[in-house]
Amino acid sequence: MGRSTLRFRRPAVTTRRLIRGLLAFAILAALGWNSVLLAAGNSMQGAKKEEGGFEGEAPTAILIEATSGAVLFEKNADELRAPSSMMKLMTAEVVFHAIKQGDIKLTDEYHVSENAWRRGGAPSGTSTMFAAIHSKVPVDDLLHGAIIQSGNDACIVLAEAMAGNERAFAEMMTKRAREIGLTRSTFANSNGLPDPGNKMTVRELAMLARHIIQTYPEFYKLFGEKEFTWNKIRQPNRNPLLNSLEGADGLKTGYTKEGGYGMVGSAVQNGVRLIVAVNGLEDPEDRANEAKKMLEWGFRNFEVRTVFAENETIGYAKVFGGNTGSVALASHEPVKVMVQKNGNDKLIARVVYNGPVRAPFEAGQKVGVVKVWRGANVAVETPVYAMDSVDRGSTLRRAFDGVTELAIALFRAGVAKL
Structure with a gap:
């Protein structure tokens, strides 16, 4: 049964x-x-996969094509690391966005507090634009100081003026990062000085660079200026690609003991723009060489084709x-x-x-x-x-x-x- x-x-x-x-x-x-x-x-x-490949030395790296965002090369691209001064790209984006929204103007003048002067100015021993204590500096010049000279004082002045203090400004940065699609980046200050709360991946650094290039072309030009003088002190742009690679026109370098040497760079050749981001290298020369080699490899080995x-x-x-x-x-x-x-x-x-x-x-x-x-x-x-x-x-x-x-x-x- x-x-x-x-x-x-x-x-x-x-x-x-x-x-x-x-x-x-x-x-x-x-x-x-x-x-x-x-x-x-x-x-x-028909060609073997390894032919034309790139052997990168950076612990974390990515190379993308700017128009489409297509990834041409990546290595540990989603590993969170200290972004160091490369984080100033996010500070700049928040300021660019506020200007575009009409919330602030390039001619607005912001006060240099004692905190900004001591923690990011001449007494700090870090990268600075040498803004004088208790002086007032226009937003336009603060952006020049933050981007070209990597001035930590410039970033703190912007943060205090726009949000009251750095911590509140960092919260603005994280909120804005989510709005533009950066889902993992976190920020604890405005300039990338060592803090456990500062974390970014090279993928999101490249995405941020692409966003800035496409959204703020009028401000992106700042990243290509080769020098800036403030308080009678002339300083060159810290981006080594500007003088070593054809078509290079931005963006930002960075270094902390925790994160190592890193940079985000971009160049245009034959109408094609590539963006590179590397982090975790042991010395600045390796950083410059790695970024340059990756960009040159991309321009040499890839071309644009129309699918539809x-x-x-x-x-x-x-x-x-x-x-x-x-x-x-x-x-x-x-x-x-x-x-x-x-x-x-x-x-x-x-x-x-x-x-x-x-x-x-x-x-x-x-x-x-x-x-x-x-x-x-x-x-x-x-x-x-x-x-x-x-x-x-x-x-x-x-x-x-x-x-x-x-x-x-x-x-x-x-x-x-x-």
Whole structure:
């Protein structure tokens, strides 16, 4: 009797699984497998993976292409370390943002407190712009002092004027970092002087540099100025790339005993901008050489190729309740990717969206993104938009779509139980 029961029930389980499998096939077909695309024209194979590779000496490093944010090289890029004076990029961003919002002006003058003078000025023995105690310095000059001379006093003056004290300003920095997509960076002061609360990864340093370059082009020029004089003391820009690499125009160096030597740098050659970030090196010469070598390697071994033209159909999104079952998707601008010149890269593009898209909607509505993988890493991510307007469908069409969505939900629930 028991055997009979088993013989009866086992085929029933198999049947349910078969039905679920067939239903899954039908659902996937309905959703549109063409959302996963191979960019065949840009599929490059044949060279060995190690050919043209970069052997970096820095404990943590990353190289990205500025327009797309594509990562060309990385090593321990998500390791949190003391960012030292490279953290002044975040201080500068907060000030740039406040100016852009109209909260402060370049001509505003801020008081140099005794605290700023002692902890970051001439008595501190650290990098300083030599702002005189109890003097007033315009925001414009404080930015020059913080960026070109790496003045710790300039940063403290800005922090005290804008937030009341450094700790409050550091909270502003962390809050602003989250707003621009830096999810792991934390700040305890305005200048990067040693504190356990100052932590950044080279990935987020590169992301911050890219954000500054793209968002504040008028202020980014400060990073390329080769010297600045304040209080009759002329100091050169501390960025060694400005005098050693063609096209170099920013950003910032840093050093603390805890974090070692690091820098964030950027250069443009043949219309392509690359950004490098390294940290944890043992001496300033190694820092400069490593950053320069990585940028030169990137310019030498990579080139920009167009994967999809402007307004070219990239894929299709399933439509719910419309007079058509799908809508073509495209980018409003060309989708470009940095690829290795040696033909070692294989590119795969995938449209990602929350679907189905509910009708009615107009042409030009943002639907999702197209992600392009170069090997195992996402090289670029670009928004995609509906190419056509879609009107509300008939009652029968909406009912059919409703049944389909119910079937998908039941299928997913069934799979979850298996």
